[in-house]
Amino acid sequence: VAASVCLASRTQLYDLRGGRWSERILDGLGLDPSRLALVQPSGTAAGTMHADLAASLGFSRPPLVVTGGHDQACGALGVGLTRPGLASVSTGTAEVMEVSLAQPVLNETLYRGNLSVYAHTMPGLYVAMTLNHSGGLMLRWFRDTLCQDEMSLAHSGGGDAYDLILRGASPDPSPLLILPHFAGSGTPTFDTASKGAILGLTFATTKTDLAKAILEGLTFELRTNFDLLHEGGVRIDELRAIGGGARSDLWVQLKADILGVPVAVPRVTDAACWGAAVLAGVGAGVYTDLAQAVEAALHFDRHFMPHPARHERYNNRYALYRELYPAVSTLNHKL
Known part of the structure; x- marks a missing residue:
């Protein structure tokens, strides 16, 4: 049985710095290391599928089995995070940011922010991961609940x-503030008892105001994690957007305006599938160089730069947003 270094380092049983299963942790848990998988780099040919299983799945011959990786790390690879300083934000049901690192950053700031740091699917690199449980699921809830006409x-x-729903939305901040904790909070607080909140409702509030505020709330939450990474010494030069949310120019521009960094969108936004396919290609000998294979097929056809005036206005709104969770958390815990 084989496992990629990437997935092994997600188990909390792996020594990132030592590059092996942690004897200290295994001894403390009474686990026999011989019962654990052989750890190999992502993109390594691990063997072939059992003939009976291959036949039952309709394969004409047993296919090669290649070590892959965590879905988010495959997405990060697929969008070109092959050197330190790049970040991806994947917006699907949840919203996840991955940042590529030259070395594992294991400091107090990231620890207290509940950030995962683990091995990348790009051998020799590592990633730090942030998480928002709501993501695109929150916008879907709004659509299905309140937007039957649309x-x-x-x-x-x-x-x-x-x-x-978003037609005619202003590029300026919404008059509302939304705490996007509809499934509890992810990083950095990981408060499973937290709930959503909407502030600023009046009789003048429109569905477009609400929809725009949802996007802003999700992106403010993203910035909270973005700033935490910066405080922890993690450099981010450029953000690359993937997943379903990357199809919305409005949402991607919002990320650039709120975070204050350039955001690029690849032609193919299903980057995790591409990243996994390239790993399989390397393991099968189709490609010899992982980074070159990724870069050769990677094309960015949309680029978004932060608008200076809007970035300043969103800085002011973000300062208010940072007060929102502390203001309602005690009450939310009583509901």
């Missing part, structure tokens, strides 16, 4: 309900 129009006209 869904009907999109269905009859062949359009996109999200485009209709």
